[in-house]
Amino acid sequence: MSEFLQFLFSGLTVGAVYALVALGFTIIYNASDVVNFAQGEFVMLGGMITWFSHAAGLPLPLAALVAIIATAALGVAINKLAIGPARGAPVVSLIIITIGASVFLQGAAQLVFDKQIHSFPAFSGDTPLRFGGATIQPQSLWVIGGALVVFVGLWLFFTRTLLGRAVLATSNNRLAAQLVGINTNFVMTLSFALSAGIGALAGVLATPITLTAYNVGIGFALKGFAGAMLGGMGNPKGALAGGFLIGLIEALTAGYLSSTYKEAAAFVVILLVLFFMPQGLFGRRSTERV
């Protein structure tokens, strides 16, 4: 039992990070139908910029804030410089552009920072907390709490605020949104800023546990994508649930089967979802009338 609890804790911890990445996917997908594969790089940048600024002498909270803001700005820049000029291109082309952006960010991080693995201190110390024979790091609670807070914030934003509903309207029909007076370019900018900021936050929260390096982004992107697909692409509830589920599946696979298969778990899930329920757990079957 305590063994299972231990796997559960570690699954929830990584799952929270995947959930944050999946939420990032969801926001951009909702605003533009684009699956942004640079999402994982935002996580990497969050960790790397925080480490770099902290090493340069900034206190940790300030370093984290700098990382989140800088990453959000980079997200906006990617939208303006890479996605924006290709507006009107097929969605597949835009997705390939985001893969390009991902490769670029990874290379740039390698040049600007270095190729070492980095970390910074956990926020509330390293003394593990005990629960029913298993232990959990205080930092895990930060990560899980962070995912829940972001989810609730996004949920309120999309359901309650006019701006949030403008984002949903844009995703539903861009031209119609413009007709009722919504500035769809601003909606895109906002979505990229939000999505990149959330990715960076995930990186900030997770780095004391998972460590960071210039090349950790792609792993987060794929797991987060698996989470978003499992939950139903475009649905925030699905992203949250899907992210946590992928984390749990991974941890249980590692615990009960073998840690060698851990990495494969997420990909098996992607395949199963695509074969048997492409709309995911919470997704709606998409229909379009002409």
Add this chain to the structure above:
Amino acid sequence: MTLLSVEGLGIAFGGIKAVHDVSFRVEPGEIVSVIGPNGAGKTTLFNMISGVYRPGAGRVLLEGEDVTGMAPFRLAQRGMSRTFQNLQIFQNMTVLENAIAGFHLQERGTVLADLFNLPSSRRRARQAEAGARELLARVGLERAADREAASLSYGSLKRLEIARALAMRPRVLLLDEPAAGCNAVETEEIDHLIAEVAASGVAILLVEHDMKMVMRISNHIVVLDHGEKIAEGAPAEVSRNPAVIAAYLGTEEAADADG
């Protein structure tokens, strides 16, 4: 001052002049129709006026202000609204939500007020909903309010689009084939609706294939052929104009008709 004035508007796609040097004016309360054979450039003209395409030449003035090539959302803020021949509806929303979306600009509040669900935010939402229901009643869709928009018939969606456009209290309303796909009864309802809206002082620019409807409700008609204006005037004048008859029937027949 003229509400909408189009001056020498033109655009070319890959060297082909889709619209060339078209000018006309629309005054408040007036219904101006743009007619012409298929491919004459009517929808292209609409797309330039409403900011979907940037014109290659000419100007669009809204109450004397140059709004040429301005993005649709900015035009919406300035009081120009339109509907589309091929419908631009929020398919995943309900009918009511579609109409409420039309109140977007009037619902402006702060994100924080919305987040904390302050009374000001609730009041705005209530007003938008009440207004939306009123408009749905006006276009005869009040009983479909809670249905998914995608489940409506084509004719109903046309009316929903008009309701959404009216929600913005436009000063200029561009209607692209509002009666297409509607039966005779629905066409007559739309007919009345347009006349009523115009009577309230809104300038209406209409593209429509139903000639009976055009002749009945227009104050002024602009005729396009091959992207150029070949005639304009009151319905009675235009319908007698030999150039117009020629454009619709072909020159030989027109010559025969003359002879």
